[in-house]
Amino acid sequence: MTEQLPPDVIAQLTGLDSAITPELVATSWALLKPFHDKVGYAAPKIDRDRRYGDHERHRLDVHTSGEEAGAPVLVFVHGGGFVGGDKVVPGTPQYDHIGAWAVRNGWVGVTITYRLAPEHTWPSGAQDVAAAVQWVRDNIAAYGGDPGRIVVAGHSAGCVHVASYLAGQGGGTLDGVRGAGLLSGFYQIPDGASRGELEVSYFGDRPSTEVNSLPGLLDSEVPLIFAIAQRDPRFSQGQIVALTEAWFARKGTVPPVIWSEGHNHISQIGSIGVDDLALGAQLARFVNRVTQSSPRGDDPPNPDDRR
Amino acid sequence: MTEQLPPDVIAQLTGLDSAITPELVATSWALLKPFHDKVGYAAPKIDRDRRYGDHERHRLDVHTSGEEAGAPVLVFVHGGGFVGGDKVVPGTPQYDHIGAWAVRNGWVGVTITYRLAPEHTWPSGAQDVAAAVQWVRDNIAAYGGDPGRIVVAGHSAGCVHVASYLAGQGGGTLDGVRGAGLLSGFYQIPDGASRGELEVSYFGDRPSTEVNSLPGLLDSEVPLIFAIAQRDPRFSQGQIVALTEAWFARKGTVPPVIWSEGHNHISQIGSIGVDDLALGAQLARFVNRVTQSSPRGDDPPNPDDRR
Numbered sequence: 001m002t003e004q005l006p007p008d009v010i011a012q013l014t015g016l017d018s019a020i021t022p023e024l025v026a027t028s029w030a031l032l033k034p035f036h037d038k039v040g041y042a043a044p045k046i047d048r049d050r051r052y053g054d055h056e057r058h059r060l061d062v063h064t065s066g067e068e069a070g071a072p073v074l075v076f077v078h079g080g081g082f083v084g085g086d087k088v089v090p091g092t093p094q095y096d097h098i099g100a101w102a103v104r105n106g107w108v109g110v111t112i113t114y115r116l117a118p119e120h121t122w123p124s125g126a127q128d129v130a131a132a133v134q135w136v137r138d139n140i141a142a143y144g145g146d147p148g149r150i151v152v153a154g155h156s157a158g159c160v161h162v163a164s165y166l167a168g169q170g171g172g173t174l175d176g177v178r179g180a181g182l183l184s185g186f187y188q189i190p191d192g193a194s195r196g197e198l199e200v201s202y203f204g205d206r207p208s209t210e211v212n213s214l215p216g217l218l219d220s221e222v223p224l225i226f227a228i229a230q231r232d233p234r235f236s237q238g239q240i241v242a243l244t245e246a247w248f249a250r251k252g253t254v255p256p257v258i259w260s261e262g263h264n265h266i267s268q269i270g271s272i273g274v275d276d277l278a279l280g281a282q283l284a285r286f287v288n289r290v291t292q293s294s295p296r297g298d299d300p301p302n303p304d305d306r307r
Numbered sequence: 308m309t310e311q312l313p314p315d316v317i318a319q320l321t322g323l324d325s326a327i328t329p330e331l332v333a334t335s336w337a338l339l340k341p342f343h344d345k346v347g348y349a350a351p352k353i354d355r356d357r358r359y360g361d362h363e364r365h366r367l368d369v370h371t372s373g374e375e376a377g378a379p380v381l382v383f384v385h386g387g388g389f390v391g392g393d394k395v396v397p398g399t400p401q402y403d404h405i406g407a408w409a410v411r412n413g414w415v416g417v418t419i420t421y422r423l424a425p426e427h428t429w430p431s432g433a434q435d436v437a438a439a440v441q442w443v444r445d446n447i448a449a450y451g452g453d454p455g456r457i458v459v460a461g462h463s464a465g466c467v468h469v470a471s472y473l474a475g476q477g478g479g480t481l482d483g484v485r486g487a488g489l490l491s492g493f494y495q496i497p498d499g500a501s502r503g504e505l506e507v508s509y510f511g512d513r514p515s516t517e518v519n520s521l522p523g524l525l526d527s528e529v530p531l532i533f534a535i536a537q538r539d540p541r542f543s544q545g546q547i548v549a550l551t552e553a554w555f556a557r558k559g560t561v562p563p564v565i566w567s568e569g570h571n572h573i574s575q576i577g578s579i580g581v582d583d584l585a586l587g588a589q590l591a592r593f594v595n596r597v598t599q600s601s602p603r604g605d606d607p608p609n610p611d612d613r614r
Binding site: 002004007010228230232234237238240241244245248252253254256257258259261262277281282285286289292 | 309311314317535537539541544545547548551552555559560561563564565566568569584588589592593596599
């Protein structure tokens with residue numbers, strides 16, 4: 001059944017200032033929570049705080065129904081401006097709702113957290129995604145997941161970390177990673193004074209040429225799907241413009257982008273489970289397509305066309 | 308219920324050469340037809356060949372259940388390279404399936420045909436769309452449609468005509484037009500020798516500055532939604548790139564674009580009714596949003612954001 005938010009809630013979500021502020025976070029989640037309460041945002045089984053590394057923040061939760069066997073695995077990486085956020089935000093559905101949605105779709109869900117800036121800087125995020133994915137390879141069969149059918153998705157700063165991992169910036173391998181969802185992140189940042197405060201806390205003054213993930217994404221053999229929210233702020237919107245130009249120059253097509261109608265930067269990830277047509281339905285379609293029982297789900301070759 | 312095509316059919320559709328040829332049309336529809344047969348592609352009532360003008364091709368069909376009252380009206384304009392196509396293509400679901408889908412969504416469906424090139428040239432397509440919309444204003448209440456809640460959608464050459472109408476190239480008015488769907492068309496063409504044969508048949512050698520719809524679309528107060536198919540040919544893909552750049556420069560956001568995963572130029576419009584997540588579900592969401600009972604469904608103002 002397709003869940004859909006009522007028009008008055010959409011109007012409120014889209015009417016908020018688009019800047020990513022604590023107010024946007026609080027107001028958006030307050031609007032969404034009743035719908036999550038109704039749908040339910042806890043998978044039947046949640047194994048909390050499995051350790052995927054030595055640091056206190058190297059923790060992840062595994063969400064299952066208890067009945068999975070050889071199921072695809074969705075690994076989700078939260079946002080928080082590089083300096084905050086967590087896999088569970090008490091009093092809100094974050095981000096158990098992603099695990100619950102994964103299980104409803106027949107997959108195993110894994111929600112991770114990771115080391116934060118300013119104490120930990122680039123490429124710690126990519127390293128942590130790589131380590132979490134390795135933990136999944138090593139351990140997920142016991143939960144009924146298939147280590148050869150992993151999809152990694154990240155939102156906001158989490159998207160930046162996933163992109164960074166895909167671009168090879170954090171080491172590790174891509175074995176078993178059948179696809180990745182890059183949700184309202186960024187793929188290149190300016191140098192110098194234009195760099196925002198949160199970006200400086202994580203990237204420092206490392207040159208863009210060192211930290212940008214876009215070149216690596218263009219080279220990636222892992223199928224990707226991007227998302228942008230209707231009311232994402234200008235900086236995020238511009239990332240899709242730059243991505244589109246670079247992707248077309250390289251591949252002759254537009255990149256796969258889900259446009260999340262009726263949502264802002266925060267409510268976009270909050271829409272999972274309660275407003276399927278904004279993001280979740282297409283993301284699920286992608287996950288199911290790339291985890292089909294075949295080798296890495298590459299797109300068919302794109303023959304030269306006559307125009 | 309969400310209709311979805313099986314993966315093997317998607318694989319075949321996406322494996323075809325992307326060029327828009329009779330072979331693409333025939334093969335795509337052959338793959339889709341069994342699914343349309345199963346879902347059904349005829350609305351309960353179809354009033355055929357209502358005349359919206361003096362020319363033999365000024366004909367449209369009205370699709371209803373017979374129970375509509377004050378319903379939104381979806382007007383659909385088919386493609387065919389400016390020189391062909393029709394609202395009904397015998398032996399295929401085209402394009403009754405659009406009317407049937409409209410009715411299942413609670414709207415009145417109107418499928419039109421129009422004058423063709425080379426006999427009729429720019430701006431005849433826009434003029435015919437304008438005339439058909441006027442007919443709808445004057446007559447649709449008798450079918451249970453609301454003349455103040457019209458959405459116009461076009462595919463391929465039909466999309467070009469709708470864009471042209473929206474840009475004011477065909478006269479008429481936009482009264483009651485609450486939104487428009489622009490599906491795999493183009494919004495600017497090159498001058499001179501780069502112009503394709505079919506474009507020459509319709510546009511002749513009129514300068515791009517005269518015939519391009521993109522500037523008018525950027526100025527449009529009518530909410531728009533675009534679509535591009537994963538396997539649309541390069542020229543069509545490039546249109547979305549140019550649109551994205553121009554839209555962002557004007558509005559600071561990406562344009563609303565539905566990316567039709569798993570489909571080629573032809574199967575994209577054929578997916579309506581049988582593969583909801585490719586195009587139909589999001590298009591329906593758009594239609595319902597813009598035809599809500601309020602003045603023209605404009606997006607909320609986009610406050611300046613800090614980044």
